[in-house]
Amino acid sequence: MANKHVVVLGAGFAGLHAVRELSREPGVRVTLVDRNNYHLFQPLLYQVATAGLEAPQIAFPIRAFLRKHKNARFLLGSAEGVDPRARVLWVEGRPITYDYLIVGTGARTNDFGLPGVARYGYGLKNLDDAMKIRDRILSACEEAVRTPDPARRKALLTFVVVGGGPTGVELAGALGELRRHVASRDYPDLDLSEFRVVLIEAGPRLLEAFAPSSAQYAQRFLEKLGVELMLGEQVVEVTPNAVRLRSGLNLPCFTVVWSAGVTGQVLPGLTPARGNRIATTPELYVPDYPSIYVVGDLNYLEYRDGRPHPQVAPAAMQQGALAARNILRELHGQEKRPFKYKEKGSMATLGRSHAIAEIGNLKMRGFPAWGAWLAVHLYYLIGFRNRMMVLSNWAYSYFTYDYAVRIMHNRHSFAEQGEPVGDSVRL
Amino acid sequence: MANKHVVVLGAGFAGLHAVRELSREPGVRVTLVDRNNYHLFQPLLYQVATAGLEAPQIAFPIRAFLRKHKNARFLLGSAEGVDPRARVLWVEGRPITYDYLIVGTGARTNDFGLPGVARYGYGLKNLDDAMKIRDRILSACEEAVRTPDPARRKALLTFVVVGGGPTGVELAGALGELRRHVASRDYPDLDLSEFRVVLIEAGPRLLEAFAPSSAQYAQRFLEKLGVELMLGEQVVEVTPNAVRLRSGLNLPCFTVVWSAGVTGQVLPGLTPARGNRIATTPELYVPDYPSIYVVGDLNYLEYRDGRPHPQVAPAAMQQGALAARNILRELHGQEKRPFKYKEKGSMATLGRSHAIAEIGNLKMRGFPAWGAWLAVHLYYLIGFRNRMMVLSNWAYSYFTYDYAVRIMHNRHSFAEQGEPVGDSVRL
Incomplete structure (x- = not known):
């Protein structure tokens, strides 16, 4: 037991919950590795992208998290791969030997190989993504103000979100609120009818993980907010200044947020299964390498109807904690336990005072769901200060109808027709 | 009067106060031009650089500021120059014709042509500067944790501030607090004696604009906090991994913040006087071009003993307002008034509960001065939300001894001896 070394790769929900469990056993040494020096609360990324919250x-x-966990240390760095036989994790050219490895590297945006998506689209998976989207929205509005050509101006003011899952819906709703409550007051010179928010979904309805009645409520709310829904429409290409759809439609726009899917962020040395996720036993370790556990969005363990567990925060937290407990059980000579997913339900916010929530058989919508959404997100946010700051921001926005973080750090340039755009340019 | 067009260049303290005055005359059209979409409260930049406040x-x-000023519109862009005879301001290739122009482009970091300063040093004049310094401090600490070579580790943990004016003193104090209250808890593996904060000043004492007794108090406080003062030392070169001093001393370090001086950000088309500032009449217009006013840090109008007005916020606010009023007076056929500077005193914060303040003949220090400093800065901060957020942050830091915004957006790399460093590298 003494001096067994557990390396936890990834400081997401899964990784932090693993560290928390492992700290119960002071005899175990823990090293937490992440390429960033912070844990990111991904569920609120869309609010950073839409000027509602500040990135930090x-x-x-x-x-700060590790101060309470005395047996853990932190190593900043990108993991390059694992050598499961030698029990070595490679981090930026340095070998880290481990007795157990818990891999929670999560998922990244999946462009499905569609042309132009990676180059001209914007993912929404990390802070940099969110700040780039915010910069781009603000840059596009400023560029529109001084663009006399109406076609170009309309394209600048067309904000397209691809993917009708919770992320796409929440982002489109926040953009709709931004249009209604902020753009109208900030840009008196702009014609608000030129400011469009378009949500494109390939399936026949939004939010396929929710009940049809919840999804219908969401659709009606978004439409009333002025969000244009394009259902049953598939994107075939993103160009510098348009989105091309399978139906033949060409939608001129300069800002495309791609939230149509994710794929596992595989660690070289492990063999990916479907969706680039890593298959594990019910006890969450890799069948060939019992010293390697895979948790969170990267884990591929079938749940129901041959489908794996959903890539959501509660599953990640529960898997991170179980992997840690199974390692401790093995060290104590106890039998490992299989993963039993406790569903916490699903929720999505749509806009001011409106959300949908499904918890077991209970379906909520409107203000009660919105209140539940706020409470749950504040509860899972780590750190008293962040809770206080986020709550202050929400209260401020609620009472003033303002989304105040309209600070452009890097101005984007918008090239003429045909030229590539998409990279931020420092002026 | 009707449709006279006043262009205000620069949304600093001077520019905003000019717009505020001009909005009293609805017949005048105002265009505010800035290269950023926000007004920056420069006096608190050092707290963004040291993880105390979030950039927005x-x-x-x-x-948001212009919502209340109905006769004003905003144009985002960098000014390239002015043609005073044609009364045209050029902004990114577009001509903006004006009847009056108020120039408040402020000042930027002055490297005095010393080798290496521009390339390897960090200024502290804008948000980007502040966020880069924060990223660099955090990156250097993480790099130090995994650096076995003690000499290199010490250089990584040596943070040098050049310039003993208010900015340098406030930054060095904040770094000292960060070392004492944060580094000690965040980096249990590091030897805190290797973490050095060095403040270099060419003159015989800090804060030459303050009374000697205030400066002495500041020096004693900083020394007790663990900040190393090097007085009477002049920097002759900054290299990738050291600062070379005139005394022959070579101080190995990877992070040098340059707050030793500023120079005017001249607008091409205007002829600079001393310090790259623009000389004006007492009424604040350029002698040869009565339609151009120059205000704030860029203005060069002699005040006392042949020295111009200090480059501080109160002078900028007062000049911006007077320039606007003088334009309105001319339009009303009234006589213009000369600038009479109302001194508001000087203050600098040193650390937790400690500051110095001189208001007229009153000299304050310690907790009362700190309270006054907080009140004055909150008062001049624009916007209810920013005041609320900054106050919350200060209260949080005060009670927890924590500087919470330790979020690294872009990790810096630290090259080996001899290689150039200084640019941030995205990993």
Whole structure:
């Protein structure tokens, strides 16, 4: 037991819950590795992208988290791969030997190989993504103000979200609120009818993980807010200034947020299964390498109807904790336990005072669901300060109808037709 | 009067106060031009650089400010020059014709042509500067944790501030607090004696604009906090991994903040006087071009003993307002008034509960001065939300001894001896 070394890769929900469990056993040494120095609360990323929250408010310094966990240390770095036989994790050219490895590297945006998506689209998986989207929205509005050509101006003011899952819906709703409550007051010179928010979904309805009645409520709310829904429409290409759809439609726009899917962030040395996720036993270790556990969005363990567990925060937290407990059980000579997912339900916010929530058989919508959404997100946000700051921001926005973080750090340029755009340019 | 067009260049303290005055005359059209979409509260930049505040909390969206000023519009862009005879301001290739122009482009870091300063040093004049310094401090600490070579580790943990004016003193004090209260808890593996904060000043004492007794108090406080003062030392070169001093001393370090001086950000088309500032009449217009006013840090109007007005916020606010009023007076056929500077005193914070303040003949220090400093800075911060957020942050830091915004957006790399460093590298 003494001096067994557990390396936890990734400081997401899964990784932090693993560290928390492992700290119960002071005899175990823990090293937490992440390429960032903070834990990111991904569920609120869309609010950073839409000027509702400041980036550091949804990020928590890993070293502040580790102050309470005396047997753990932090190593900043990108993992390059694992050698399962030698039990070595490679981090930026340095070998880290482990007795157990818990891999929770999560998922990243999946462009499905569609042309132009990676180059001209914007993912929404990390802080940099969110701040780039915010910069781009603000840059596009400023560029529109001084663009006399109406076609170009309309394209600048067309904000397209691809993917009708919770992320796409929440982002489109926040953009709709931004249009209604902020753009109208900030840009008296702009014609608000030129400011469009378009949500494109390939399936026949939004939010396929929710009940049809919840999804219908969401659709009606978004439409009333002025969000244009394009259902049953598939994107075939993203160009510098348009989105091309399978139906033949060409939608001129300069800002495309891609939230149509994710794929596992595989660690070289492990063999990916479907969706680039790593298959594990019910006890969450890799069948060939019992010293390697895979948890969170990267884990591929079938749940129901041959489908794996959903890639959501509660599953990640529960898997991180179980992997840690199974390691401790093995060290104590006890039998490992299989993963039993406790569903916490699903929720999505749509806009001011409106959300949907499904908890077991209970379906909520409107203000009660919104209240539940706020409470749950504040509860899972790590750190008293971040909770206080986020709550202050929400209260401020609620009472003033304002989304105040309209600060452009890097101005984007918008090239003429045909030229590539998409990279931020420092002026 | 009707449709006279006043262009205000620069949304600093001077520019905003000019716009505020001009909005009293609805017949005048105002265009506010800035290269950023926000007003920046520069006096608190050092707290963003040292993880005390989040960047958007000291930035206020210009369009939010202009909502109240119906005769003003905003144009985002960098000014390239002015043609005073044609009364045209050039902004990114577009001509903006004006009847009056108020120039408040402020000042930027002055490297005095010393080798290496521009390339390897960090200024502290804008949000980007502040966020880069924060990223660099955090990156250097993480790099130090995994650096076995003691000499290199010490250089990584040596943070040098050049310039003993208020900015340098406030930054060095904040770094000292960060070392004492944060580094000690975040980096249990590091030897705190290797973490050095060095403040270099060419003159015989700090804070030459303050009374000797105030400066002495500041020096004693900083020394007790563990800040190393090097007085009477002049920097002759900054290299990738050291600062070379005239005395022959070579101080190995990877992070040098340069706050030793500023120089005017001249607008091409205007002829600079001393310090790259623009000389004006007492009424604040350029002698050869009565339609151009110059205000704030860029203005060079002699005040006392042949020295111009200090480059501080109160002077900028007063000049911006007077320039606007003088334009309105001319339009009303009234006589213009000369600038009479109302001194508001000087203050600098040193650390927790400690500051110095001189208001007229009153000299304050310690907790009362700190309270006054907090009140004055909150008062001048624009926007209810920013005040609320900054106050919350200060209260949080005060009670927890924590500087919570330890979020690294872009990790810096530290090259080996001899290689150039200084640019941030995205990993």
